[in-house]
Amino acid sequence: MTNWKVILNIAKTHLLTKMKSTATAALGVTFGIGAYITLVSFMTGLNDMLDSLILNQTPHIHLYNEIKPTERQPVSLYDEFKNSVNIVHSVKPKESPKKIHNALPILNYLKQDKKVKGATPQLRAQIFYLSGSIELGGNLVGVDIMEETRLSNMRDYIVGGSPEALKNTENGILLGSGLAQKMSLGVGDRVQISTVKGAVFPLKIVGIYQSGIADIDNVQSYANLKTVQRILGEARNYITDINVKLLDIGEAPAMARKLAGQFEVTATDINEANAQFETGSNIRNLITYAVSITLLIVAGFGIYNILNMLIYEKMKDIAILKATGFSGRDVQLIFMSQAMIIGAVGGLLGLFIGYVLSRIIDNVRFETEALPTISTYPIDYNIGYYLIGIAFALLSTFVAGWLPSNKARRIDPVRIIRGT
Numbered sequence: 001m002t003n004w005k006v007i008l009n010i011a012k013t014h015l016l017t018k019m020k021s022t023a024t025a026a027l028g029v030t031f032g033i034g035a036y037i038t039l040v041s042f043m044t045g046l047n048d049m050l051d052s053l054i055l056n057q058t059p060h061i062h063l064y065n066e067i068k069p070t071e072r073q074p075v076s077l078y079d080e081f082k083n084s085v086n087i088v089h090s091v092k093p094k095e096s097p098k099k100i101h102n103a104l105p106i107l108n109y110l111k112q113d114k115k116v117k118g119a120t121p122q123l124r125a126q127i128f129y130l131s132g133s134i135e136l137g138g139n140l141v142g143v144d145i146m147e148e149t150r151l152s153n154m155r156d157y158i159v160g161g162s163p164e165a166l167k168n169t170e171n172g173i174l175l176g177s178g179l180a181q182k183m184s185l186g187v188g189d190r191v192q193i194s195t196v197k198g199a200v201f202p203l204k205i206v207g208i209y210q211s212g213i214a215d216i217d218n219v220q221s222y223a224n225l226k227t228v229q230r231i232l233g234e235a236r237n238y239i240t241d242i243n244v245k246l247l248d249i250g251e252a253p254a255m256a257r258k259l260a261g262q263f264e265v266t267a268t269d270i271n272e273a274n275a276q277f278e279t280g281s282n283i284r285n286l287i288t289y290a291v292s293i294t295l296l297i298v299a300g301f302g303i304y305n306i307l308n309m310l311i312y313e314k315m316k317d318i319a320i321l322k323a324t325g326f327s328g329r330d331v332q333l334i335f336m337s338q339a340m341i342i343g344a345v346g347g348l349l350g351l352f353i354g355y356v357l358s359r360i361i362d363n364v365r366f367e368t369e370a371l372p373t374i375s376t377y378p379i380d381y382n383i384g385y386y387l388i389g390i391a392f393a394l395l396s397t398f399v400a401g402w403l404p405s406n407k408a409r410r411i412d413p414v415r416i417i418r419g420t
Helices: 004-017 019-055 103-112 145-152 163-167 177-182 225-232 249-263 275-313 315-323 328-362 383-409 413-418
Strands: 061-064 116-131 134-143 158-161 172-176 190-195 200-209 220-224 241-246 266-269
Touching: 004 019, 004 328, 019 275, 019 328, 019 383, 061 249, 103 116, 103 241, 116 145, 116 225, 134 145, 134 177, 134 225, 145 163, 145 220, 145 241, 158 163, 163 172, 163 200, 163 220, 172 177, 172 190, 177 200, 190 225, 200 220, 220 225, 241 249, 249 266, 275 383, 315 328, 328 383
Parallel strands: 134 220, 172 200
Antiparallel strands: 061 241, 061 266, 116 134, 116 190, 116 241, 158 200, 172 220, 190 200
């Protein structure tokens, strides 16, 4: 029967008498795990920030009426041309309303669906921003501002004012930051807008919106849905777009196809709208995990080399232990215990150092127009990374200790004592 108390006491004595080798082995584990925690937390934090830049502003499903040519031209209606190749030149888009038919019932239907987190109506209008004699073309989007804030983190992109200010101001507008800069306007000022039909309306700037995408910030602003409907002279049910957020983003493609057929609208899912972004995101994640795994493997080889040398330094001790009656299995357990103690201490210290370095990076100033509310570098404090780190520390030291200790188990003490 194994006497664990004796084995652990011998393991502790070996570790304490060779503190330099023990500290070197433990530090190899510490810096390997610390570097892994720091790198993976930092890189995944950056990836999440870049993902949120797009995902927060993109609905999972976008419903609208797309302007496109009629799929079946008049010539295809005649039976005598069915088996012929029909070539039609200068095909014009069919005249179709921008308004979504039965938009309000569709919204109610979506909100009752258990898969749907929320659905918001929008009304997009082509307008001109008037600044003296200058007219700047752009878009005014009518929204349910509080629902947009809940579903799209819109508050993170408002650098002046607040969503509540827009909700409580009937003729308010969240002006794009690029437009505000061009026209030298700020919160509290008034801006005039003109519809394509020539009607002019004054609106009070209650906030500045900055998406971080210059092409959007230079042309687009937001107002209450009722305000834009009144500007265009349309009824309360006039809605051009419906944005849908799902509880599970993976169901977006299938549900988009279902909604397109069910309501006879164009439905674009988030994967289709951001195909290039999805590819870039997957590549970034692949690089992150590849570098992290490489770090852990390199740390594992370092641990193995250090422990291997530590055991070979103890050859005479092994011979004495065997000569005094310890079995080969007992000798192996002694050195395996040393390896696991080094792995546990070095791993926990590595987690601590990784956390401290992550906190330091988290407090470094980082300013970007893409995310105006971000002031420091983003860090992902996922507990899973720490569990992986300590698990790898124990696993690598187990393997690193088992290989040389298995050799020590088979050592002939007589040959070691003789020095042969």
